[in-house]
Amino acid sequence: MVGASLAAGQAGIARSSATTIAVTLGKPSEYGFALSKSQVPIGTVTFKVTDAGLLPHSFKVCARASKSDTAVACAGRVTPTLQPGKSATLRVVFTSKGSFEYLSAVPGDASAGMKGLLGVGVKAAAGSSGQPTATATTTTTPSKTTTPGKTTPIVKPPATETLIGDPSVGASVFGTAGCASCHTLAAAKSTGTTGLNLDQLAPAQSLVVTTVTNGAFNMPAFGGQLTASQINAVAAYVYQSTHQ
């Protein structure tokens, strides 16, 4: 347990670490964020997000760790766009340590500085705690931008997890459950773009299990249609196909 403060009592069994962060959009300035914590342990984090600004904003947590908060768009989990005064809850399961960028996905917000870094199991990378001015000097256009085409080779991260299901069963679940219609996955020759590119995301199996079981923003929950072993199988398949 990485210093997780578990909610005590309630006669229940605390199964995993649970952390809640209050996120205020539009504070201290319109294109700013105020987070009640800048560092959390690995595990599930519930973000209680409120727009206290004068304009609509959203709160997105990027799926991949990064050393800086220079991106203005990323794949990740996001709240709906919140009108001023409105709130939403976003749950994110962090399965690895690192600094994770968060940003507002409303066009123009992140480039106006509405982004920052959250430390998961580590201190958020230096120079940024939602104060974008500190990194403003380094936000030049990178010489190698990712072209929206399909030529960028993806380097698969090493496989370190033990498979939790049968990937060959998972391959057929991936097709029959309709994952392919929304997600790009080279191994399945699927090119869906409604959801994230799974080759780029290279998710941990636990992230696939949680997402497929409970659904996500704009992704249906499959917990009622697929058995636990089918879900484990599809997680193993996605994991095996995106790691080497």
Ligand code: HEC
């Ligand atoms: C109707 C379209 C749709 C279908 C069908 C669908 N997904 Fe998704 N999926 C999405 C969207 C949209 C997101 C991004 C959600 C977000 O940003 O919160 C997503 C996110 C994910 C993520 C990443 C979750 C995260 O928190 O980063 C994984 C893994 C995933 N899907 C796997 C699957 C698998 C496996 C299936 C098949 C069982 C599937 N999806 C079916 C649309 C879909």
